Amino acid sequence: MIHPVILSGGSGSRLWPMSRAGYPKQFLALHGDTQTTMLQATAKRAQGEGFAAPLIVCNEEHRFIVAEQLRTAGIEASDIILEPVGRNTAPAVAVAALRLSKHDPEALMLVMPSDHVILNEEAFHGAVAKAATAAQQGALVTFGITPSSPETGYGYIQRGDERKDSNLGVYNVSRFVEKPDQSTAQQYLESGEYVWNSGIFLFRAHTYLEVLEKYQPAMYEAASKALEHSQQDLSFCRLDTEAFAASPADSIDYAVMERTDQAAVVPVDMGWSDLGAWSALWEIEEKDELGNVARGDVLLHDTHNSYIHADHAMVAVAGMDNIIVIATDDAVMVADKNNAQDVKKLVEKLKEQGRGEHNLHTTVHRPWGCYRGIDLGERHQVKRITVNPGERLSLQMHYHRAEHWIVASGTALVTCGEKEFLLRENESTYIPMGETHRLENPGKVPLQLIEVQSGSYLGEDDIVRFEDGYGRSPKG
Numbered sequence: 001m002i003h004p005v006i007l008s009g010g011s012g013s014r015l016w017p018m019s020r021a022g023y024p025k026q027f028l029a030l031h032g033d034t035q036t037t038m039l040q041a042t043a044k045r046a047q048g049e050g051f052a053a054p055l056i057v058c059n060e061e062h063r064f065i066v067a068e069q070l071r072t073a074g075i076e077a078s079d080i081i082l083e084p085v086g087r088n089t090a091p092a093v094a095v096a097a098l099r100l101s102k103h104d105p106e107a108l109m110l111v112m113p114s115d116h117v118i119l120n121e122e123a124f125h126g127a128v129a130k131a132a133t134a135a136q137q138g139a140l141v142t143f144g145i146t147p148s149s150p151e152t153g154y155g156y157i158q159r160g161d162e163r164k165d166s167n168l169g170v171y172n173v174s175r176f177v178e179k180p181d182q183s184t185a186q187q188y189l190e191s192g193e194y195v196w197n198s199g200i201f202l203f204r205a206h207t208y209l210e211v212l213e214k215y216q217p218a219m220y221e222a223a224s225k226a227l228e229h230s231q232q233d234l235s236f237c238r239l240d241t242e243a244f245a246a247s248p249a250d251s252i253d254y255a256v257m258e259r260t261d262q263a264a265v266v267p268v269d270m271g272w273s274d275l276g277a278w279s280a281l282w283e284i285e286e287k288d289e290l291g292n293v294a295r296g297d298v299l300l301h302d303t304h305n306s307y308i309h310a311d312h313a314m315v316a317v318a319g320m321d322n323i324i325v326i327a328t329d330d331a332v333m334v335a336d337k338n339n340a341q342d343v344k345k346l347v348e349k350l351k352e353q354g355r356g357e358h359n360l361h362t363t364v365h366r367p368w369g370c371y372r373g374i375d376l377g378e379r380h381q382v383k384r385i386t387v388n389p390g391e392r393l394s395l396q397m398h399y400h401r402a403e404h405w406i407v408a409s410g411t412a413l414v415t416c417g418e419k420e421f422l423l424r425e426n427e428s429t430y431i432p433m434g435e436t437h438r439l440e441n442p443g444k445v446p447l448q449l450i451e452v453q454s455g456s457y458l459g460e461d462d463i464v465r466f467e468d469g470y471g472r473s474p475k476g
Helices: 038-044 060-072 089-101 121-136 182-191 205-215 217-228 241-245 252-257 278-284 337-352
Strands: 002-008 055-059 079-083 108-113 140-145 156-162 171-177 194-204 231-233 236-238 263-268 293-295 298-301 307-310 315-318 323-327 332-336 363-366 369-376 380-387 395-397 401-409 412-416 419-423 428-431 437-440 447-455 464-467
Touching: 002 038, 002 089, 038 060, 055 060, 055 089, 060 079, 060 236, 060 363, 079 089, 089 108, 089 205, 089 217, 089 252, 108 121, 108 205, 121 140, 121 194, 121 263, 140 156, 140 205, 140 252, 156 263, 171 252, 182 194, 194 205, 194 252, 205 217, 205 252, 217 241, 278 307, 278 323, 278 337, 293 298, 298 307, 307 315, 315 323, 323 337, 332 337, 369 447, 380 437, 401 412, 412 428, 419 428
Parallel strands: 002 055, 002 108, 055 079, 079 236, 140 263, 293 307, 298 315, 307 323
Antiparallel strands: 108 194, 140 194, 156 171, 156 194, 171 263, 231 236, 323 332, 363 369, 369 380, 380 447, 395 437, 395 464, 401 428, 401 447, 412 419, 412 437
């Protein structure tokens, strides 16, 4: 069996304003079927005969988003491991390898980022089969993408001799090279010896751990201690913070692949993209007769070769060429398509200015559902709250605000002090400041309600939890 290991720790800042630190691009439906997120698509392409249940490594702040997206896609993970801090890919994969090797040291691990697009899954599965044969012989295999252009945004791999101990099409790695300049990339393309480095790997768990312990003993030790002292939190494996934070931060490429003589590469043309910028999404999407890609409520006139995405309001564009326009309900980003990578610099400026738009959308996801900010004043705030069927908020109170709840649809079970009662559509209630309360959805359909907060302080950290079914801290 091949064990998919999905790494879901990125922030996706180059796809702002849709991708944000609190809800990065792997949780968005950006390509193709608009109902399937990138995380879901990654997990789905490694399902079926020959594949075990996926193991996910993610930021602990995203744990409930990951669990909910897998649930809605009908995918059951073997494990969801929570990183307390980011330490790049090598320590994350080390923890996954240690976890898998407890049950099967020979376990084959298919390591995949959660935010890549693969258009040709048949070619992907063929490459996986080749890589698996080599990995069983002790190779650490990476997947090299057959280049279609002299791309300067990717690292490259120079392939060496073809391996004799595996299927045809598996090569020893001659060397890894950094992102080249344009002329060097052109030389790589013309030589036919180089492939793009996809960041996808396949190897046996114990092979990876042996090489890691040899070249990165401090990282191996930190990962081992972090898992040894981990705690089970609901369905999540929560790594020990102190031990994991002590690990050096490094990628699989630098920590392992570039150091070992066991590195191999499978060249493959599978319609791959890491969606590193909005321009990359424009390249893989179907375009109209003028070269435009339009998503959402978009009106175009005399516009060419552009990517326009309207998330909420209608967006109209006239007389423009080669641009990107991304409009969410709280931000509009406009860029020349040739400068798509500079979106990351905008995000850095938002952070420097202390603005929150880099971190969260107006819709904020919680383990019980989500809420969306509608209006915010000096002493009031209005939210639209959605509670999923069978879910409930924590038993809590607020020191500085009172709340009015109006049910728009569904049924609410409300606890307010010593009272417990049902509210149905068009019914409302008042939660006084300082009163213990809880909101629950006992029904079969989502509960939608409008919450009007009033008080001297309306921050999300004005919450004292007395009881919570999701293992969250008592405050905030």
